[in-house]
Each structure stands twice: as C-alpha cells, then as structure tokens.
Amino acid sequence: MNTASDLNDPKRMVERGYDKVAHEYARLEGEIEWPRMRWLKKLLNKLQPGSSVLDLGCGSGDPADIEISKEHKVTGVDISRTQINLACQNVPTGHFIHGDAGSVEFSKESYDAVISFYTLEHIPRKEHETILRRIYRWLKDGGFMLISIEAGDFEDVLGEWLGVPMFISCFDPETMKQMVIDAGFELIDTAIEIQVEQNNDVPFLWLLAHKR
Numbered sequence: 686m687n688t689a690s691d692l693n694d695p696k697r698m699v700e701r702g703y704d705k706v707a708h709e710y711a712r713l714e715g716e717i718e719w720p721r722m723r724w725l726k727k728l729l730n731k732l733q734p735g736s737s738v739l740d741l742g743c744g745s746g747d748p749a750d751i752e753i754s755k756e757h758k759v760t761g762v763d764i765s766r767t768q769i770n771l772a773c774q775n776v777p778t779g780h781f782i783h784g785d786a787g788s789v790e791f792s793k794e795s796y797d798a799v800i801s802f803y804t805l806e807h808i809p810r811k812e813h814e815t816i817l818r819r820i821y822r823w824l825k826d827g828g829f830m831l832i833s834i835e836a837g838d839f840e841d842v843l844g845e846w847l848g849v850p851m852f853i854s855c856f857d858p859e860t861m862k863q864m865v866i867d868a869g870f871e872l873i874d875t876a877i878e879i880q881v882e883q884n885n886d887v888p889f890l891w892l893l894a895h896k897r
Contacts, residue, residue, distance in 0.1 A: 695852035699807045702849040703765035709847050711876040719880045724891050728831045736797035741786040742804025746772035754778050762789050787812045791823045806835040810854040817868035824896045836877045838889040858890045868895035
C-alpha cells in the first residue's frame with residue numbers, strides 16, 4: 686500500500702469501489718467461513734426478542750442482517766447504493782439507509798445494539814473516536830456494541846482490493862481498544878482473528894462491549 690496523499694475524497698472512492706464489487710464481495714465469505722457469524726451470535730444471545738439493532742456498513746445484509754431479522758428489528762446504513770439495494774431485497778423487513786456511517790445521525794438511546802463489521806477501516810481514522818461516541822449515545826443503557834476492524838496501523842492509505850482502488854485507515858488494536866473504553870464502554874470480549882480472503886490471511890480485531 687502506498688500513502689494516499691492524493692486522495693481528495695476517500696469516501697467517494699469507497700462508495701464507487703463497493704458499488705462495483707458488491708456481488709463479488711458477497712461471494713468472498715463463501716470461500717472459507719469467516720468469524721463474523723460466530724461473533725454475531727455472541728451478541729444476539731444477549732438480546733431480548735424484538736430488540737432494535739443498527740448495522741453500520743451493512744453491505745448487502747447477507748448474512749448478518751438476515752440472521753438479526755429473524756427475531757429483531759434491524760436498521761442498516763451503507764455508503765454503497767448497490768449494497769443498499771441488495772440489502773432491501775435480502776432483508777425485506779429491515780430498514781436500510783443509503784448514507785455515510787461516519788456522519789449519519791440517530792436519536793439518543795434508539796438501539797439495543799449497534800454492530801459494524803469490516804467498515805470502520807474504510808473511514809478516515811480521525812473520525813473513529815467521534816463514531817464511537819455517537820454509537821454510545823445511540824445505545825440504550827446497557828446496550829451492546831460489536832465491531833470488527835482490520836488489525837493494523839494505517840493512516841489513510843490506498844491499496845487495491847478485488848480489482849478496485851480501496852481506502853484503508855485504522856489505529857493499532859491497543860489504541861482502538863482504549864478508544865472504545867474512553868468512549869464509555871466496558872469490554873466484554875475481544876480477540877484478533879485471521880480470516881481468509883482470496884487465499885490471503887487478513888487479521889481483524891473483534892470487540893464486543895456494552896454501554897456502562
């Protein structure tokens with residue numbers, strides 16, 4: 686990866702990229718099982734039926750929001766219009782919003798849980814602290830947050846992913862965990878897990894926390 690000093694609009698790059706590779710991305714998880722659903726089930730086991738769940742960076746809604754919608758009310762946000770269109774088809778009972786997970790707003794204490802998988806690393810890391818604090822406000826007392834983020838230390842870099850340019854930006858795992866705590870959360874479970882993408886091993890930090 687090279688430093689993305691020439692990126693004027695990284696979010697637009699992410700939007701275009703996911704619009705182009707939405708269907709190819711949906712096939713990635715079928716290659717080898719990812720840890721996503723195992724972590725999601727840890728969260729769902731803590732929720733009462735009929736809970737309200739927000740998915741930031743929901744993608745096509747498959748498989749996470751499909752599973753959530755079996756017993757809960759799901760709202761999804763994604764920057765890719767193509768992904769949102771797929772989510773509406775895959776999860777007809779869900780409510781899906783085409784928007785930026787870094788700037789979308791919801792009312793205080795609206796959700797029992799907020800999840801965000803494989804999304805924060807595509808948002809400039811200078812926004813991550815603000816996003817965590819927004820999630821804290823959106824959660825009801827005792828609500829849960831489950832996030833994954835690439836386990837690296839990349840300050841706004843550009844690479845190629847599934848044949849399209851892609852923006853990556855994230856803090857190292859220890860810094861990220863401390864940011865979650867500083868935002869007001871208590872960590873319940875956390876681990877770095879490897880998942881395979883096109884024969885490449887990619888480490889992701891998983892964080893399950895609740896609002897104190």
